[in-house]
Amino acid sequence: MDISSFRFLVVEDHSFQRWFMGNLLQELGAGSVLLAADGSVALELLATSRPPIDVVITDLDMPRMDGMELIRHMAGRNHAASLIVVSALEHSLVGTVEVMAQEYGVRFLGALAKPLTAKKLRDVLGSHPSARGAPRPTQIAPLLTAGEVDEGLQRGEFEAFFQPTVEIKSGQAEGAEALARWRHPTKGLIYPDLFIPVVESSGLMDELTRKMTRDAASNCHAWREAGFDMTVSVNLSPGLLSDLSLADRMTALVKDSGLEARHVTFEITESTAASELGKELENLARLRMKGFGLSIDDFGTGHSSMERLTRIPFTELKIDQSFVKGASRHPSRRAVVESSLELARKLGIAAVAEGVDKRAEWDLLLGLGCTLAQGYFLAQPMEATAFGEWLAVRRQDTA
Numbered sequence: 001m002d003i004s005s006f007r008f009l010v011v012e013d014h015s016f017q018r019w020f021m022g023n024l025l026q027e028l029g030a031g032s033v034l035l036a037a038d039g040s041v042a043l044e045l046l047a048t049s050r051p052p053i054d055v056v057i058t059d060l061d062m063p064r065m066d067g068m069e070l071i072r073h074m075a076g077r078n079h080a081a082s083l084i085v086v087s088a089l090e091h092s093l094v095g096t097v098e099v100m101a102q103e104y105g106v107r108f109l110g111a112l113a114k115p116l117t118a119k120k121l122r123d124v125l126g127s128h129p130s131a132r133g134a135p136r137p138t139q140i141a142p143l144l145t146a147g148e149v150d151e152g153l154q155r156g157e158f159e160a161f162f163q164p165t166v167e168i169k170s171g172q173a174e175g176a177e178a179l180a181r182w183r184h185p186t187k188g189l190i191y192p193d194l195f196i197p198v199v200e201s202s203g204l205m206d207e208l209t210r211k212m213t214r215d216a217a218s219n220c221h222a223w224r225e226a227g228f229d230m231t232v233s234v235n236l237s238p239g240l241l242s243d244l245s246l247a248d249r250m251t252a253l254v255k256d257s258g259l260e261a262r263h264v265t266f267e268i269t270e271s272t273a274a275s276e277l278g279k280e281l282e283n284l285a286r287l288r289m290k291g292f293g294l295s296i297d298d299f300g301t302g303h304s305s306m307e308r309l310t311r312i313p314f315t316e317l318k319i320d321q322s323f324v325k326g327a328s329r330h331p332s333r334r335a336v337v338e339s340s341l342e343l344a345r346k347l348g349i350a351a352v353a354e355g356v357d358k359r360a361e362w363d364l365l366l367g368l369g370c371t372l373a374q375g376y377f378l379a380q381p382m383e384a385t386a387f388g389e390w391l392a393v394r395r396q397d398t399a
Contacts, residue, residue: 002029003025003028003029003030003031003125003128004029004031005031006031006032006054006055006128007031007032007033007034007049007053007054007055008025008030008032008033008034008054008055008056008057009033009034009035009036009042009045009046009049009053009055009056009057009081010022010025010033010034010035010036010057010058011036011038011039011041011042011057011058011059011062011067012035012036012037012057012058012059012062012086013037013038013059013062013063017059017116018035018037019035020116021057021086021116022035024116024118024121025057025121027118028118028121028122028125034049034053037062038062038063038064038066039058039062039064039065039066039067039069039070039073040064040065042056042058042065042070043065043070043073043074043077046079047077052079052080052081053079054081054082054128055081055083055084055109055125055128056070056074056079056081056082056083057084057086058071058083058084058085058086059085059087060087060089060093060094060097061087061089067085067087067097068097068100071083071097071100071101071104071106074104074106075101075104075105075106080107082107082108082128083101083106083107083108083109084109084110084111084112084121084124084125085097085098085101085108085110085111085112086111086112086113086114086116087111087112087113087114088113088114091113091329091330091331092330092332094113095111095326095329095330095332095333097111098111098326098330099322109124109125109127109128110123110124110127112124127357127358144190144194144195144198145198146198146201146202146204149182149195149198149199149202149204150202150204152182152184153207153208153211157182157183157184157185158180158181158182158183158208158211159180159181159183159215159383159384160178160179160180160181160211160212160216160219160384161178161179161180161181161381161382161387162176162177162179162216162219162232162381162383162384162387163176163177163179163374163379163380163381163382164176164378164379164387164390164391164394165177165233165352165372165373165374166372166374166378167371167372168362168366168370168371168372168373169371170398171394171397171398172394172395172398173228173230173391173394173395174229174230174231174372175230175231175233175265175372176216176220176230176231176232176233177232177233177234177267177374177381178212178213178215178216178219178232178233179192179235179381180192180195180196180208180212180235181381181383182195200237200239205237205239205240206240206243209234209236209240210249210253212234212235213234213250213253213264214253214256214257215384216232216233216234216264217232217253217254217257217258217259217264218257218258218259219232219384219387219388220257220259220263220264221257221258221259222388223391224259226388228391228395230263231263231264231265232263232264232265233264233265233266233267233293233295234264234266234267235266235267236266236267236268238269238280241268241277241279241280241283241284242279242280242283244279244282246283246287247283247286247287247289247292250264250287250290250292251290251292260291261290261291261292262291262292262293264292264293265292265293265294265295265315265316266287266292266293266294266295267295267296267318268284268294268295268297269296269297269298281311281312284312284313285313288313288315293315293316294312294313294314294315294316295314295315295316295317295318296309296312296314296317297318298318298320298354299317299319299320299340309343309347310347314349315349315350316349316350316351316352317340317343317344317347317349317351317352318351318352318354318374319336319341319351319353319354320354320355321354321355321375322355323336323337323340324337324353324354324355324361324365324375325355325357326361327364328358328360328363328364329360334364337364337365337368337370338368341368341369341370350371350372351370351371351372352371352372352373352374353365353370353372353373353374353375354374354375356373356374356375356377356378357375357376358377359377361375361377362377
């Protein structure tokens with residue numbers, strides 16, 4: 001872990017604690033450390049520091065401006081610094097602040113309990129992308145039009161990236177989720193949070209879904225031909241579930257790729273499943289009848305119930321990452337994960353934990369008996385060629 005190029009800002013009203021945190025950072029190799037006694041001073045330093053601050057380490061309970069107000073102002077002023085909270089307050093309260101920071105859009109690296117130690121600080125700093133040698137993400141959001149999206153689809157600029165789903169007990173890859181990416185000729189690689197709203201509003205979702213399904217099926221067929229016992233998942237937009245020709249069209253696409261329907265799972269958001277309109281239920285039942293798997297995505301974030309899950313023939317439940325992340329440190333999140341796993345067991349369906357980004361989360365899920373996991377701890381989404389290479393390496397590592 002190299003933090004020599006980082007600029008840190010320590011925000012702590014207690015003078016000794018402030019000095020101690022700064023000293024720990026210097027021992028770990030920090031290039032620059034600034035100190036502030038409260039949030040208002042910290043905001044001034046964030047506004048004037050050149051080069052900009054990379055990481056803010058703040059207490060919560062401080063006079064004048066406390067840590068929560070500081071976080072709100074950081075978000076409001078679009079400060080790009082990452083955040084670490086160090087506090088002696090009760091664990092549940094700090095957990096709420098963590099969720100609050102994430103909802104504000106602040107990059108939250110972790111929450112540490114006092115007394116602070118070099119090991120605690122080193123571990124949480126290791127989750128910063130730049131500390132792992134990864135490039136810093138850009139914040140530029142290109143303006144996209146429906147015409148551009150349509151032209152991009154016609155020119156074949158959209159492609160599927162794949163993120164593996166791994167069996168926790170064996171460590172072997174079991175499947176992959178296909179995630180849409182747009183390789184724009186002038187704007188670079190564009191992620192779905194920027195183009196999906198345009199795709200949906202312009203009536204192009206059916207075309208994009210067909211493209212993703214075709215790519216996913218053909219690549220999965222290639223993996224299976226190479227000896228990998230793999231399945232693949234494709235996200236299904238709510239708007240497509242009113243088209244009663246959907247199941248037949250998806251079946252034809254998969255069959256043309258040489259893959260069997262049982263090796264493809266369509267992921268449906270929980271909010272979609274909750275609506276239970278007649279045509280949507282017919283489509284879901286028809287897809288299942290054709291042999292496709294059905295996954296309820298982002299489970300726990302909507303208004304799910306045992307009754308709803310028994311009405312729809314789901315074969316898989318994906319536990320939302322908002323509960324998985326930090327579940328080893330937050331009892332409330334762990335409780336949701338445990339209850340979701342128990343629900344899946346009772347229904348006789350598979351459970352996949354999303355957003356497994358750290359070893360602690362992986363170890364917790366292993367202890368809880370979770371079968372499958374997906375997240376950056378295992379691998380980020382990759383283009384098809386890189387994913388095939390990753391599969392080969394993974395098989396060697398887990399042999």
